[in-house]
Amino acid sequence: MRDILAMEDEDNFQEKRCSELLLYLALNIEDFQILPKIKLETDLPQTIIDGIRKYFLTYQSACEYANQIFLEIYQSGAIKKYCQQSKIGKKLPTAFYIHISALAQLHPLLQLYENLAHRLYLKATSQQKADAKTTTLIKFNFDKPTISYLHYPDFDTDPHPALKTSISINMNSGKVEYRNYQNSKNPPVLHRKETFVNTDYPHYKKFAQLTSAEVKLGLLDNTRLIGTRQGWFTHLKNHGIEIKDHHVIQHTIEIPIPKIERHKAAIVRKKISKPVRLGLEANLFTEGTTFFDYGCGHGGDIKHIAQKGYQSAGWDPYYSPNNTCISADVVNLGYVINVIESLAERREALIKAWGLTKQVLIVSAMVLINDEKTKNKLAYGDGIITSRNTFQKYYEQEELKSYIDQVLNVDSIPIDLGIFLVFKDEKQGQNFRASRLKTRLSTPRINCKNQQFVDYEEQLIPLMNFMSDRGRLPVRGEIAEEADLIAEFGSFRRAFRVILQATDSVEWEQITDKRRQDLLVYLALTKFGNRPKLSQLAAVVKNDIKALFGSYKQACTLADLMLFSLGNSELINKCCQNSSIGYKISNSLLVHVSAVAKLDPLLRLYEGCANRTIGRLNEATIIKFNTKLPIISYLFYPDFDTEAHPVLHTSMNIDLRDLSVSYQSYTNEYNPPILHRKDALVTPDYPDYEKFAKLTQQEEDRGLLNDLKNIQNRISWLKCLEENCTEIKGHRVYWRTNVDPYRLKILKSADATRKRERKKTTIARSAREQGIGNGKRTFGAETLRQQD
Numbered sequence: 001m002r003d004i005l006a007m008e009d010e011d012n013f014q015e016k017r018c019s020e021l022l023l024y025l026a027l028n029i030e031d032f033q034i035l036p037k038i039k040l041e042t043d044l045p046q047t048i049i050d051g052i053r054k055y056f057l058t059y060q061s062a063c064e065y066a067n068q069i070f071l072e073i074y075q076s077g078a079i080k081k082y083c084q085q086s087k088i089g090k091k092l093p094t095a096f097y098i099h100i101s102a103l104a105q106l107h108p109l110l111q112l113y114e115n116l117a118h119r120l121y122l123k124a125t126s127q128q129k130a131d132a133k134t135t136t137l138i139k140f141n142f143d144k145p146t147i148s149y150l151h152y153p154d155f156d157t158d159p160h161p162a163l164k165t166s167i168s169i170n171m172n173s174g175k176v177e178y179r180n181y182q183n184s185k186n187p188p189v190l191h192r193k194e195t196f197v198n199t200d201y202p203h204y205k206k207f208a209q210l211t212s213a214e215v216k217l218g219l220l221d222n223t224r225l226i227g228t229r230q231g232w233f234t235h236l237k238n239h240g241i242e243i244k245d246h247h248v249i250q251h252t253i254e255i256p257i258p259k260i261e262r263h264k265a266a267i268v269r270k271k272i273s274k275p276v277r278l279g280l281e282a283n284l285f286t287e288g289t290t291f292f293d294y295g296c297g298h299g300g301d302i303k304h305i306a307q308k309g310y311q312s313a314g315w316d317p318y319y320s321p322n323n324t325c326i327s328a329d330v331v332n333l334g335y336v337i338n339v340i341e342s343l344a345e346r347r348e349a350l351i352k353a354w355g356l357t358k359q360v361l362i363v364s365a366m367v368l369i370n371d372e373k374t375k376n377k378l379a380y381g382d383g384i385i386t387s388r389n390t391f392q393k394y395y396e397q398e399e400l401k402s403y404i405d406q407v408l409n410v411d412s413i414p415i416d417l418g419i420f421l422v423f424k425d426e427k428q429g430q431n432f433r434a435s436r437l438k439t440r441l442s443t444p445r446i447n448c449k450n451q452q453f454v455d456y457e458e459q460l461i462p463l464m465n466f467m468s469d470r471g472r473l474p475v476r477g478e479i480a481e482e483a484d485l486i487a488e489f490g491s492f493r494r495a496f497r498v499i500l501q502a503t504d505s506v507e508w509e510q511i512t513d514k515r516r517q518d519l520l521v522y523l524a525l526t527k528f529g530n531r532p533k534l535s536q537l538a539a540v541v542k543n544d545i546k547a548l549f550g551s552y553k554q555a556c557t558l559a560d561l562m563l564f565s566l567g568n569s570e571l572i573n574k575c576c577q578n579s580s581i582g583y584k585i586s587n588s589l590l591v592h593v594s595a596v597a598k599l600d601p602l603l604r605l606y607e608g609c610a611n612r613t614i615g616r617l618n619e620a621t622i623i624k625f626n627t628k629l630p631i632i633s634y635l636f637y638p639d640f641d642t643e644a645h646p647v648l649h650t651s652m653n654i655d656l657r658d659l660s661v662s663y664q665s666y667t668n669e670y671n672p673p674i675l676h677r678k679d680a681l682v683t684p685d686y687p688d689y690e691k692f693a694k695l696t697q698q699e700e701d702r703g704l705l706n707d708l709k710n711i712q713n714r715i716s717w718l719k720c721l722e723e724n725c726t727e728i729k730g731h732r733v734y735w736r737t738n739v740d741p742y743r744l745k746i747l748k749s750a751d752a753t754r755k756r757e758r759k760k761t762t763i764a765r766s767a768r769e770q771g772i773g774n775g776k777r778t779f780g781a782e783t784l785r786q787q788d
Helices: 002-027 046-055 059-072 078-085 100-105 108-125 204-216 229-238 274-281 300-307 343-356 397-408 426-436 451-470 482-489 492-500 505-528 539-549 552-567 569-578 593-598 601-613 689-702 714-723 741-769
Strands: 095-099 137-141 146-151 165-170 176-180 241-244 247-250 290-294 311-315 328-334 357-364 378-380 383-385 413-416 419-423 583-585 588-592 622-626 631-636 650-655 660-665 726-729 732-735
Touching: 078 095, 078 108, 095 100, 100 108, 100 137, 108 137, 108 146, 108 165, 204 247, 229 241, 274 300, 274 328, 274 357, 274 413, 274 419, 290 300, 290 343, 300 311, 328 343, 343 357, 343 397, 397 419, 397 660, 413 426, 413 601, 419 426, 426 505, 426 539, 451 482, 451 492, 451 505, 451 539, 482 492, 505 539, 505 552, 505 601, 539 552, 552 569, 552 601, 569 588, 569 601, 588 593, 593 601, 593 622, 601 622, 601 631, 689 732, 689 741, 714 726, 732 741
Parallel strands: 290 311, 290 328, 328 357
Antiparallel strands: 095 137, 137 146, 146 165, 165 176, 241 247, 357 419, 378 383, 413 419, 583 588, 588 622, 622 631, 631 650, 650 660, 726 732
């Protein structure tokens, strides 16, 4: 055993020594001009020469390794790659933190990157290299080219030390940003200190024991609320907890609390619950799928799922305590964690439900939209006590996602306010994400049937459907009718040539372009989490990427370029202004949810950034793109299809700068916002488009929409109708009766004049467009070149 340990120590020493030598050479590349102009080996210190000969044999070999490291720093994703591969340090989605004492144990590339950052700092400040005592942690940012030096003076002694100073260096511009929190009343604080240091750090064991105790009590689950000193202290106080000398001390909360009766929170459901309904709509249930409801209450969802032909069961600590908890494909944890007042039990419930899950877990909890629900309620822990003696924790959307991800170590998928999916198989999760971004397209119409197509139409239809679905020709094994097609035509390519003789080639090109856009948006959004390896993708998606991009690397590069372009606010503004879809108002573009997939891919990606991380309001009718600020809004108009000018019910605004979410309910508003020009919000293939367009035309003829700023709310709109002797029934405009005849005569005359002007404009436009041919393009050789 002693010999094995000695060998491990020797290996570690050699690895560290090699890293030191490479770092030394890489840091001197600019000074020594190592390769191709190699400085004489004899000019180096003897200790360096000896080390090079021992570990690299030749000086040139060592220099080549050093050059590779130096050049790799500037490759996209290199810093993130080596940070995530590190065995020590705290890894977050957008950053990596490490204690100054462990810096030497990082990969040479990361050490070189930090040294270059320090050089930039010294150059900008004209100071000598600062004492190591002024830096406690080093932060490597992934989403921007910066390194930050963080000073926590009480790192060793304070269980949760406060940040004193932060120095950030931009590696591209050399700009140095300094922040001082010394006089701040609410500075950032640290948690999980053992993750920043190596296991041989003097206080490692003490740090780890504290974190373990805090995790068991669920104190670290809500990372959003505990990142600052005041938030952390309030969190501890609410749960009767004190931390002294790295030990957790629990106190009894000395306020009169009524007995919490959790079972009263269960609802007798006549309809299926929303989370389970959304699961059905998302096609989570297929033939043979099993369902288990953990915390099933009265068992309403169990009955509804069973009626649909699926095997279903459930357990509840009050209503069904004797039922056995069994594993199932789909497990529902529906509005359970929000009624559990104990942090530890809440965490336990989530973990147990996850343990029963074979394929996907549906997690839901109450999300606070307005403060009325919590007014005048008794605060307890991180929630309130209701009038029925039940506990209720109202989450914020981003807080709930953070909680689920933290406890289960996953990347949950939001599908509505307070409703998330967690897939056991990452590949299945990625397929689900990709499917949600897939545009629904129709198969091109058959416009001229030649005899060959007529003879084999039944065999060719499956190939047409596949092309419409994937935007490419299939490979072997992807369609059931393969044998017949190959036997008759020899290849999919030849079969498709027959289809092209009966359909419009331009439509097929458009389908291919749309599928390519779908994939780019999907791949760009995976950058926010852990982008899957090619091997983690389904076979059909791999084939899509190969056919439409050539390689996974090429597809990811294009996706990253598109994602990077979102930082250009002028470009987003231009896309909104140039969009042929949607209704443009001051500083905004409004689009119906049915039309989002038809937008410019950059706008789809822009909305996807909000949708992927926070989630889209499921009932959302309209999506609003703010052209001045990076804000996406989801607007719910429940009567959009039936009311001529529907009233806004709820809005959800997501600020992409910090992913903060704000809500506003208009249900009790006396004068709520309303919609105009509904036809502009949808596309011509929308079911009620013609009806909406005729209404807008009638309103324009009457001059009702001349001053849009003053008719944005219900009362001002009703006043406008009254002043113009007009009433609206259904989606039609009528003249009012019992009004001043002279006033009505003037209004009718103005209406007739506007109609004449509109007809003149229409005739002139038709004349300009006359003679423009509908030349057909030849279907891209790219698709026909695909291998069958």
